[in-house]
Amino acid sequence: MAVMTYREALNEALAEEMERDPDIFLMGEEVAEYEGAYKVTKGLLDTFGDRRVVDSPISELGFAGLGVGAAMAGLRPVIEFMTFNFAFLAIDQVINGASKMHYMSAGQFPMPIVFRGPTGAALQLSAQHSQACETYYTHAPGCKVVTPGTAADAKGLLKASIRDDDPVAFMEGELLYNLKGEVPDDDDFVIPLGVADLKREGSDVSIITHGKMVHVALQAAATLEKDGIEADVLDLRTIRPLDVDAILDTVAKTNRAVYVEEGWPYAGTGAQITTLIQEEAFDHLDAPLLRVSQADVPMPYAKNLENLAKPSADRVVDACNRVLYR
Amino acid sequence: MAVMTYREALNEALAEEMERDPDIFLMGEEVAEYEGAYKVTKGLLDTFGDRRVVDSPISELGFAGLGVGAAMAGLRPVIEFMTFNFAFLAIDQVINGASKMHYMSAGQFPMPIVFRGPTGAALQLSAQHSQACETYYTHAPGCKVVTPGTAADAKGLLKASIRDDDPVAFMEGELLYNLKGEVPDDDDFVIPLGVADLKREGSDVSIITHGKMVHVALQAAATLEKDGIEADVLDLRTIRPLDVDAILDTVAKTNRAVYVEEGWPYAGTGAQITTLIQEEAFDHLDAPLLRVSQADVPMPYAKNLENLAKPSADRVVDACNRVLYR
Amino acid sequence: MAETKTRKKKGNAKGGGKPSGAALLEQHGVDEALALDLLREMLLYRRFEENAEEAYAIGKIGGFCHVHIGQEAAAAGAIKPLRDDDYVVTAYREHTQAIAKGVDPKAVMAELYGRTDGSSRGKGGSMHIYGAECRFMGGHGIVGGQVPLGAGIAWKIRYKEEDSVVVCFMGDAAVNQGAFHEAMNLAAIWSLPAIFVVENNEYGMGTHFKRVSATEVVDRSASYDIPAISVNGQDVLETYARFRDLAEEVRGGGGPRFVDLQTYRFRGHSMSDPVSGTYRSAEEVEERKENGDPITLLRGTLFDAGILDQDGLEEIDGEVRGLVEEAADFADASPKPGPEELYEHVWAQENHGRLFFDRREQAR
Amino acid sequence: MAETKTRKKKGNAKGGGKPSGAALLEQHGVDEALALDLLREMLLYRRFEENAEEAYAIGKIGGFCHVHIGQEAAAAGAIKPLRDDDYVVTAYREHTQAIAKGVDPKAVMAELYGRTDGSSRGKGGSMHIYGAECRFMGGHGIVGGQVPLGAGIAWKIRYKEEDSVVVCFMGDAAVNQGAFHEAMNLAAIWSLPAIFVVENNEYGMGTHFKRVSATEVVDRSASYDIPAISVNGQDVLETYARFRDLAEEVRGGGGPRFVDLQTYRFRGHSMSDPVSGTYRSAEEVEERKENGDPITLLRGTLFDAGILDQDGLEEIDGEVRGLVEEAADFADASPKPGPEELYEHVWAQENHGRLFFDRREQAR
Numbered sequence A, B: 001m002a003v004m005t006y007r008e009a010l011n012e013a014l015a016e017e018m019e020r021d022p023d024i025f026l027m028g029e030e031v032a033e034y035e036g037a038y039k040v041t042k043g044l045l046d047t048f049g050d051r052r053v054v055d056s057p058i059s060e061l062g063f064a065g066l067g068v069g070a071a072m073a074g075l076r077p078v079i080e081f082m083t084f085n086f087a088f089l090a091i092d093q094v095i096n097g098a099s100k101m102h103y104m105s106a107g108q109f110p111m112p113i114v115f116r117g118p119t120g121a122a123l124q125l126s127a128q129h130s131q132a133c134e135t136y137y138t139h140a141p142g143c144k145v146v147t148p149g150t151a152a153d154a155k156g157l158l159k160a161s162i163r164d165d166d167p168v169a170f171m172e173g174e175l176l177y178n179l180k181g182e183v184p185d186d187d188d189f190v191i192p193l194g195v196a197d198l199k200r201e202g203s204d205v206s207i208i209t210h211g212k213m214v215h216v217a218l219q220a221a222a223t224l225e226k227d228g229i230e231a232d233v234l235d236l237r238t239i240r241p242l243d244v245d246a247i248l249d250t251v252a253k254t255n256r257a258v259y260v261e262e263g264w265p266y267a268g269t270g271a272q273i274t275t276l277i278q279e280e281a282f283d284h285l286d287a288p289l290l291r292v293s294q295a296d297v298p299m300p301y302a303k304n305l306e307n308l309a310k311p312s313a314d315r316v317v318d319a320c321n322r323v324l325y326r
Numbered sequence C, D: 001m002a003e004t005k006t007r008k009k010k011g012n013a014k015g016g017g018k019p020s021g022a023a024l025l026e027q028h029g030v031d032e033a034l035a036l037d038l039l040r041e042m043l044l045y046r047r048f049e050e051n052a053e054e055a056y057a058i059g060k061i062g063g064f065c066h067v068h069i070g071q072e073a074a075a076a077g078a079i080k081p082l083r084d085d086d087y088v089v090t091a092y093r094e095h096t097q098a099i100a101k102g103v104d105p106k107a108v109m110a111e112l113y114g115r116t117d118g119s120s121r122g123k124g125g126s127m128h129i130y131g132a133e134c135r136f137m138g139g140h141g142i143v144g145g146q147v148p149l150g151a152g153i154a155w156k157i158r159y160k161e162e163d164s165v166v167v168c169f170m171g172d173a174a175v176n177q178g179a180f181h182e183a184m185n186l187a188a189i190w191s192l193p194a195i196f197v198v199e200n201n202e203y204g205m206g207t208h209f210k211r212v213s214a215t216e217v218v219d220r221s222a223s224y225d226i227p228a229i230s231v232n233g234q235d236v237l238e239t240y241a242r243f244r245d246l247a248e249e250v251r252g253g254g255g256p257r258f259v260d261l262q263t264y265r266f267r268g269h270s271m272s273d274p275v276s277g278t279y280r281s282a283e284e285v286e287e288r289k290e291n292g293d294p295i296t297l298l299r300g301t302l303f304d305a306g307i308l309d310q311d312g313l314e315e316i317d318g319e320v321r322g323l324v325e326e327a328a329d330f331a332d333a334s335p336k337p338g339p340e341e342l343y344e345h346v347w348a349q350e351n352h353g354r355l356f357f358d359r360r361e362q363a364r
């Protein structure tokens, strides 16, 4: 096991896949000469040249659409959004284009394209730069949504996403890039999409989550442990498609669950998971399913308000205690 | 009570409000000379002139943003999207602009703008033209979402939306435009936003819905009645903000609920309502909450497949029977 | 030639000192066989869509249906000069362009009927005709949405160092979309092998181009320094000649080109829209049909050149009518898609995790 | 004048046959008092942001913070000629432009500190400074997003038949956004009273404009037939004179204008980005600071004209440093927003239905 940062893991995944398949190219703002606004693409220009690592103008709709067209013609584009906050400008090409092409053409045009970049809040970036955008991509069928929380998951899932013939919104975390973790050495480490990972085992309560929040969940679980409460921490890793079995299994085991997500609560992914569980495991539930999410407000700039707005381990512990009726 | 079509009701609301307040203007594709792709703006150019009823180029992002700027400067724009399918191109101005402006400016810039147009499927318009887009606007805080299902609601809610100082996504139904209904005569008929309407009373099961689906729900309720089952049909009318009390009241009464929505199930508005209910009325539930929605696929063209994909009264009856364990 | 903007007044093909039919063929380097072929093609498109209109009227075709009647030269003239390995991508008024690029008229008609033998097995419909094997890339319904796709297809050609080109069609109203602006700039900075063609039929639905645009169509590539020309799109010979030359310029690495292809729509915007009304007069439409029908114009040239006479014309017409009948019968006979097709082609790839709707279905 | 494109080589203000300081003031119709005021303003912006940089370094300011250092003439020269009832809307590099339009430096600093006396009570931060009462319309973070807003503000002016104007700033990278294209066309077809100003500092983050753009900035209004000029944005006198004239042209109903305001960023893109590196050399930056500092240039002119000497300069500098100290102390003393503010200003209007989060909170 090599220890590396989440950033390095993504970089390795990109380099290995581009090495493997010459039809993969990377395009986005500042990805080449600047080596990425967050340095995820460090060194790739040197290794693969400016034919395959391409700086784009600030034209999100345009280069996302260029990627969709290139994928129709047989290439495998990796399109970087500097952050998903800016992808609202390109969402028409993702939802009306990439996500429907295979269906509208009855299979004539698979869509092997990855849209990647950070999602969610960093530190005090304020309302327009602090949005967890997952739900905008999970709602419509046709697009897969992958949200790795650790270095190993980042590498294995990005490799799988690049190999996938469906469009993938691959959502990273700006605050995760520097996070170190162990990554298996095997030279072709791929994690299949749609398989959740039990990051911690316990039998009293299930904390289900995805992306950056897996760390908040684990922190909460550690606190609960001191109280003698053992939590299952299930990291979905892929929120579309869903590992339904893993979700139902942990709920069947603990009969109580809390969903933790970085995004807004209203009609978010957490609402979907909650609904799925109560529709399909109603009789296993000893308490209502609760969610911990961002406060239902645009993200404020002031640090103290931002901290209040973000999901915290304390609030997760709180929610767990409530579903445990403690 | 005058009987008029949903289209006429919207037209009256626009005319009355524009008459009342000279700062209201209407802009969109084909709204003036062509009198609207669906003729909702019939006669308005003649009455108010081309200063206030304005044909725009096909530039959704541009004229939506123009509306946001005009609202910041004190006007009250009504921006028509020919359909909300095309609003994906403009969603950045709605989510990052209109919906956050008041918060980012700490109250300096209220946002009295209405984005209106049809949402959801009509007949065989295929994948890119048959999307119920509500959830894309309910997820983020700051934007209100209004979905009238009848002529009276169309008129009263549009007037309220135009008078509201928050941005409103006012979502109509192409298939509703010709629907006739009674509309109160009083010359200032306004329905406050955020107040649900019990369209039918019954005590056995709650059918909760919004928009076009209220008619599917009522049809299902009529079928159930023949079986001796009395359904409450609650029309939310506004899906953001939500009339939480009305929802909890009907569930407290029947202890069983089905949500019917035109959109996709995954992390849709129905998931939100379901989650809200199970979080806050868990002990009132005698059965899991079920949803009836569009099939989780892009909308196919072929008529027989389209009918399979759409929510139907049969499927609602079915779901009601299941929550009644019959 | 394409380096400099040349504006053509509409109808100048029939302008003063009218050249003979033979001279016109000569001028455009189109031989007799090809000329007859272009006529045959355009007649096929015309009859095909007339037939579709009838089918629509009796409910065999549903949804939005936009016909190309009056604009056939923009299909035959712009696409016939292309090679099989060249690409075409376009908007929703694309039945004829699909056929021109090689999609079987039977498959197009079956698609309009929503049947399994349709080009998209009935799932796409009129606005979403695709033909992967003949490099017809659809069939897109969001105005301007296909322009970045065109740039992306051209990107692939350059990336793979192929010498094919892509012709990307759009309507005049599409040039006011941001997608147009962004894609044109991308094509220019990377010198992509794309011909961006505005089918300038003067109107976007009920809005005349001049009412919503600050400059002429042909001026719209100035900001990107992409060479632009205006072409009389009702003159199939001129259109053919220009696109033949443009394709070679682009193939040779000349970078993108922009074409203001001046044409006119003889029908309403879609089957459900009026032919004329507040936005254009019946007289205007009549005048254009009278003097600007691409089929009539070519027929005149061929008669004049002595290549074709009335009998020959009727023979060709009978032939294409036969093909259209066949297509209609084929579509009629083709089965409707089965219920299992609803959930097919949502994902290209088997999912390791379970699809959401699997559960939903199981639960039902 | 603005009818014709005029290109200026950068630095030509100090080019051959250099005119005297007095002659320059004369030429631009700027009197002594105004000239001194412009210097004072630019010094204030410079000292303000230098102070903010220090505050950022010690964590008093967080998030993204983009300073305008080197570009101060684009605030003083472009905004000072405006009337109180004129509007300004801009992007995220806007501290100085807010101050120029009349927002109290204290309120700007308090906003950077995230305090309740900030222009947005600490909720907006560096990228979202607003000043409704002085018609400073923000402070927007999506590149190009403010351009349609500018068109909308101009729409309101025209709608209300006022004779004010709006100046809409954007960076050079913003011209490749679809929003720019759509808004420019809207402004042109409706002849809106807007001046669209590209602060052309040559780079968007680490990308030089020429690498991602097919033509020069000044060429980008050609497709909309909007008159364009290039202005030396390091020369505050020229900038002031041009904007004074443009504002009157537009006020008089002349329709929109487009300005390529040529300037240079002396710092990194934001506080967290390097000043130089792969994308531009340290030498390049040094050379520009050396010869293109708007404050140094004006100082030279004023010294040369005998309007100002070193003592006078230091006096002004001391004065503005005092104001900046005051602003910093004010910000420091201002309270942090209380928890109740989290849920304020989400909605402008009381909701008849209950807000979702009310319940969520109640439940906690």
Ligand SMILES: Cc1ncc(C[n+]2csc(CCOP(=O)(O)OP(=O)(O)O)c2C)c(N)n1
Pocket (backbone or CB within 6 Å): B029, B058, B060, B082, B086, B089, C093, C141, C142, C143, C144, C170, C171, C172, C173, C174, C199, C201, C203, C204, C205, C265, C269
């Ligand atoms: C983004 C978007 N906005 C609006 C529409 C509705 N619409 C369909 S076609 C059309 C007019 C397009 O005109 P033009 O581009 O000139 O093409 P033509 O129909 O003349 O071939 C409009 C407004 C759409 N499909 N997509």
Ligand SMILES: Cc1ncc(C[n+]2csc(CCOP(=O)(O)OP(=O)(O)O)c2C)c(N)n1
Pocket (backbone or CB within 6 Å): A029, A058, A060, A082, A086, A089, D093, D141, D142, D143, D144, D170, D171, D172, D173, D174, D199, D201, D203, D204, D205, D265, D269
């Ligand atoms: C739509 C969008 N894409 C990307 C970004 C990230 N970003 C912020 S500023 C910037 C560069 C903009 O450069 P320019 O417009 O020249 O303005 P300058 O910073 O030079 O003042 C980028 C890429 C953004 N904020 N919005």
Ligand SMILES: [Mg+2]
Pocket (backbone or CB within 6 Å): C171, C172, C173, C199, C200, C201, C202, C203, C204, C205
């Ligand atoms: Mg047209």
Ligand SMILES: [Mg+2]
Pocket (backbone or CB within 6 Å): D171, D172, D173, D199, D200, D201, D202, D203, D204, D205
């Ligand atoms: Mg710049």
